[in-house]
Structure formats: structure tokens, C-alpha cells
Amino acid sequence: MQGGARRLWTGATLVTLAGDRDWGLVPDGALVVEGETLRWVGPAAALPEAFRQGVVEERDLGGALVTPGLIDCHTHLVYGGERSAEFELRLQGATYEEIARAGGGIRSTVAATRLAGEHALHVLAVQRARALMAEGLTTLEVKSGYGLSLAAEAKCLRVARKLGELGLTVRTTYLGAHALPPEFDGREGGQDDYVDAVCAWLPELKRQGLVDAVDAFCERIAFTPAQTRRVFEAARALGLPVKLHAEQLSDQGGAALAAEFGALSCDHLEYLSDAGVAAMARAGTVAVLLPGAFYFLRETKLPPIAALREAGVPIALATDHNPGSSPGLSLLLMLNMACTFFRMTPEEALRGLTVNAARALGLPDRGRLAAGQRADFCIWDAAHPRELAYWFGRNPLRQTVAGGRPRA
Ligand code: NIG
Ligand code: FE
DSSP: OOSSOEEEEEEEEEEOOOSSSSOOEEEEEEEEEETTEEEEEEEGGGOOHHHHTTEEEEEEOTTOEEEEOEEEOOOOOOOSSOOHHHHHHHHTTOOHHHHHHTTOTHHHHHHHHHHSOHHHHHHHHHHHHHHHHTTTEEEEEEEOOSOOSHHHHHHHHHHHHHGGGGTOEEEEEEEEETSOOGGGTTSTTHHHHHHHHHHHHHHHHHHTTOOSEEEEBBSTTSBOHHHHHHHHHHHHHTTOOBEEEESSSSOOSHHHHHHHTTOSEEEEOTTOOHHHHHHHHHHTOEEEEOHHHHHHTTOOSOOOHHHHHHHTOOEEEOOOOBTTTBOOOOHHHHHHHHHHTTOOOHHHHHHHTTHHHHHHTTOTTOSSOSTTSBOOEEEESOSSTTHHHHOSSOOOEEEEEETTEEOO
8 A cells, every 4th residue: 555544435426527528427436545645436336355455444425425626726815905995986887997097906905915914914814715615625726916026925925825734735826917016106117117027026936935827917907918928938937837817808819928828727818809719729728717706897798608618728717816806705606606607517617616727727636536636525415516506605515625634
């Protein structure tokens, strides 16, 4: 036996998502876990005798549903303050873009985040992460982008990394190119000077072990494609993968640019063009759709789901948790909204929070129930996996197992 104590889980209705389509349902299934890894997955009747040997613990799930652990592949979880006043302004007719141009929006969160101490930010981020974990989160991506100075970006990324202590896998993404900080505003070439600074800080942040990927906000109210390209070149020089906030409010050709750099994902995508879809398909870039932001900004333009499907672009989902465009903390609600708003099937939606979300993070070791995958899985009190997308405001999670360890 290799890799730690062997545990056997039986009586499971497995939702393996093992193939490219269908749920991969296995009634009366069994899982053999060794240390942090799934060693065997399949119908209990087919479990080889060799895998029964050396089992230190056996648990019968009595028919409960088991899915891969849920993955939130796009969040801005570390920030100070909140923006409910901005929500009221938007309800009175102001747009997200107008608020940003008037110096509110992201910039107001930057001010609050800079003022907050590292411990205070950690306490807030832990509360948010725990809310996501209550619905089965096992892997979490967190972006910086509310510090916008070397010291403040590092502070936020350290807070993000520390969330790993909760028994989660955390991936950190450097989003220095999120907005222009006030100290670069109102001067000639300020935007380009700031992009130079964003690129200059990257090697140091990487040296400190704080960066797994690099993201940018390519938009009229943020950075141009040319500026985004410079950020991507800095990432490439350090061997870091890229992602992009692309075509959220307008079509900037950002997705095609990101695809040129072999991006792991392009995210939002309401204004994605056919050319953008084709470029993403060629590059194997994942489309991360964010129903929470679509809903909360009262967007009416749908991302081009049918075109993405047809082109074979993998579709992931995420909360995009942030105080401006998506202050929500429910992965299950994202499943439901992906079906109601985007007309995704419940199976596509669950793939979006598991296997395709893993791909958006460059983590092929998770997202399915199969031998060799990381032992991250969720046990649900539900008869069929489509129920996970059906209920809203009701959480059928019984237990989560992360890295082979059942959570208390
Ligand atoms: O993903 N679009 C840019 N970034 C965030 C919103 C950030 C904010 O409003 O604070 C998003 O929607
Ligand atoms: Fe975002």
C-alpha cells in the first residue's frame, strides 16, 4: 500500500463526471481513499479484494450522492468594506460604468482595503471562505486587485494564501491591472506608468510565492488590449499562466488576445464575439461564466453559450465574489442561476463547478471521481444530482471530504 491510511466509503451514488458527457452515475458505488488520493472508484460489487485489505475505516453512506468537491475558480475574496450604497445608486439608475468613472466602484474598495490591517482582512476572508465551504467548496481561487501597490497587493495575496489553513486548496491570482490607483490618476501617461509598475512588481510577488496566475481587467473603464498584452508578456517571461476579465461590458477583443497567450481562462464573456469563441476553442481556453455578476448588474446580454458549446469550449462557473458586482457566497445558487439565466443543463452546470473549474485553474488532478484524482468530494442528501441545481436557498450538503480528510 502506498500514500497513507486506506479508507473505504460504500453505499454511495457516485456522480463521477468521468467521461466527457453524462453524469457518470454509479449506483451502489465505492471509493477507496489513500492519504489525499482516490485509489479506486466504481461499483462496490466490482471492488477488487486487494483494495479491501488494510482498510482502517469503512463508512456506509446509505445511498447518499457523492460528487467531486466544488471549485470556485474566480473570486475577489480579500477586501475591506462593502458597497451597498453603490447598489442603491445602481437601483436608482446609475450604471456600474458610471460609478467607476466617477471614482467609486473598485477604487472605493481599494481605499478600504489599503486601510485595513492584514489580520482584519484575514478575519473577513475566513468568514467568506467558510460560507463557501458550507456548500462543499474544496478548492478556491482568490485574486488580488484591491491593493494596487506592491505592499498592498502582497498583503492581500498573503491573506489569500493563509486561507489554505482552513483545509482548502487555494490558488492565488495577481490582478494588479484591475483599476488605476489614485496616485497614478490625472497625470499624462499615468495609465501606462501604472502598467509598468504592475509588471515590475510581478517578479517580487512571484519570488515570495504569492502568485499562481496573472489576470487583468481589459475594458473601457480599466485597461486596453495593448496594456493587457504587456501584463501578459511580463507573466510569460516568468512562466506564469494568464487569465482575463474579458468582454464583460463591451467587446475589446480581449478573449482572442488571451488565447494568443494560451490563457487558462477568459471570464465573464457577455460581449464575446464569434472570433473570440473560435480563438478560445483553438487555444483550449476555458470560458468562466459568472451568473452572480450577470444577475447583480442586471445584465441582459447573455454570454454566447450555444456558440461556446458548439465550438467545444469548456464552460466553468464561479461566484466572482466581490463587493461591487457579485457580493454572493453561494456556489449552489450559481448552479441554479446558470440553468435559469444561461439555460445550461444541470449537468453542464455541475461540470462548471468541478472538472471545468479545475481546468480553468490548471489543476488536472481534481474535478472528477476517478482513481488517481485528489480525494476531494462532497456527500449530499439528494437522490439525483440535478437536485443540486434545482433547490435554491436550501443546502443539501451532508459532509465534505478534502484531501481525504472528512471535515468536522
Ligand atoms: O469580476 N470586473 C472587474 N472586477 C470585478 C468587479 C470588481 C468590483 O466591482 O469591485 C468583477 O466583476
Ligand atoms: Fe472578477
